[in-house]
Amino acid sequence: QSALTQPASVSGSPGQSITISCTGTSSDVGSYNLVSWYQQHPGKAPKLMIYEVTKRPSGVSNRFSGSKSGNTASLTISGLQAEDEADYYCCSFAGSSTFVVFGGGTKLTVL
Amino acid sequence: QVQLQESGPGLVKPSQTLSLTCTVSGGSISSGNYYWNWIRQPAGKGLEWIGRIYTSGSTNYNPSLKSRVTISVDTSKIQFSLMLSSVTAADTAMYYCARYGDYGPGAFDIWGQGTMVTVSS
Numbered sequence: 001q002s003a004l005t006q007p008a009s010v011s012g013s014p015g016q017s018i019t020i021s022c023t024g025t026s027s028d029v030g031s032y033n034l035v036s037w038y039q040q041h042p043g044k045a046p047k048l049m050i051y052e053v054t055k056r057p058s059g060v061s062n063r064f065s066g067s068k069s070g071n072t073a074s075l076t077i078s079g080l081q082a083e084d085e086a087d088y089y090c091c092s093f094a095g096s097s098t099f100v101v102f103g104g105g106t107k108l109t110v111l
Numbered sequence: 112q113v114q115l116q117e118s119g120p121g122l123v124k125p126s127q128t129l130s131l132t133c134t135v136s137g138g139s140i141s142s143g144n145y146y147w148n149w150i151r152q153p154a155g156k157g158l159e160w161i162g163r164i165y166t167s168g169s170t171n172y173n174p175s176l177k178s179r180v181t182i183s184v185d186t187s188k189i190q191f192s193l194m195l196s197s198v199t200a201a202d203t204a205m206y207y208c209a210r211y212g213d214y215g216p217g218a219f220d221i222w223g224q225g226t227m228v229t230v231s232s
Contacts, residue, residue: 036218038158045207045225046158051218089158093217099171100217102158 003101004029004090011109017078020106022090023071028101030071034093037066037075040105041086049088050075077108085110113138115208115223123202123230129195133208133223141166141186145212148219149182149193151204159204164191198230 005023012018022029022037029035035053038046048057050066053073063078073092077084090103119131133147140147149161162172164182172180176195184191195202205227209219 034215034217036214038219045222046219047222048214048218048220051214051220055214057214057218057220091158091217091219096171098174099163100160102160104157 003094004092004103006088006090006103006106008104009107009109011111012077012080013111014080014082016080017076018080018108020075020077020088020090020108022073022075022092022103024073024092024094024101025071028071028092028094028098029068029073031095032093033068035066035068035073036091037064038089038091039084039086040089046089080110082110084108113210113221115210115221117206117208117223117226119206119226119228121227121229123198123228124232125199125230126197129193129198129202129228129230131193131206131208131226131228132190133192135189135191139186140184140189140191143212145210146216147182147184147191148209148211150207150209150219151202152207152225153204161193161195161206200230202228203230204228 037050040046053068054066094101116134146163148163162182164170179196181194205225207225208223210221211219
């Protein structure tokens with residue numbers, strides 16, 4: 001069982017927006033603004049999409065945005081495209097001992 | 112552009128030690144403020160951080176695996192390695208090496224392609 005809780009699946013039509021939630025605790029998501037999100041296509045390595053809750057690495061589309069409220073972080077993808085269909089994982093810093101914890105992943109289907 | 116490449120046996124027997132190497136190309140493993148990590152993913156499941164090493168050699172491990180994990184670095188060979196002892200079927204997974212540093216703790220911006228390890232007799 002993963003430390004962070006994500007919905008198993010979400011879906012949306014092209015052009016729509018979807019949001020994926022990531023619920024942790026006051027020991028991880030709630031304590032640090034160090035949540036990152038990863039996109040993983042089948043058979044590929046994860047790709048960093050969001051870091052420090054809201055920031056995008058260079059080259060990542062501005063259709064991807066992140067936010068956080070309390071112990072829950074969220075990833076929003078606007079203007080859904082077929083290429084966005086993938087698994088998405090959240091990750092949070094959890095202190096110097098545990099370091100990081102991941103979510104169980106959410107499968108995004110673009111209808 | 113830094114790239115990472117995992118290598119090692121794809122099949123390990125139960126109770127033996129899993130050994131993997133990550134080779135860094137396109138940059139120096141000892142320059143910059145970077146941490147070098149191992150992360151694994153069982154088939155169809157989520158990601159699990161295994162541990163990290165800094166170029167100084169200092170390490171941190173996932174508490175759930177700490178008693179069985181050793182990560183080391185060989186800066187002259189531009190490699191860092193993972194050893195996981197006393198493996199069981201539960202250790203069967205895709206193993207990735209990854210780097211963080213430019214985007215903060217836990218923001219792994221460069222990943223290897225992964226190497227599949229199966230634990231079976």
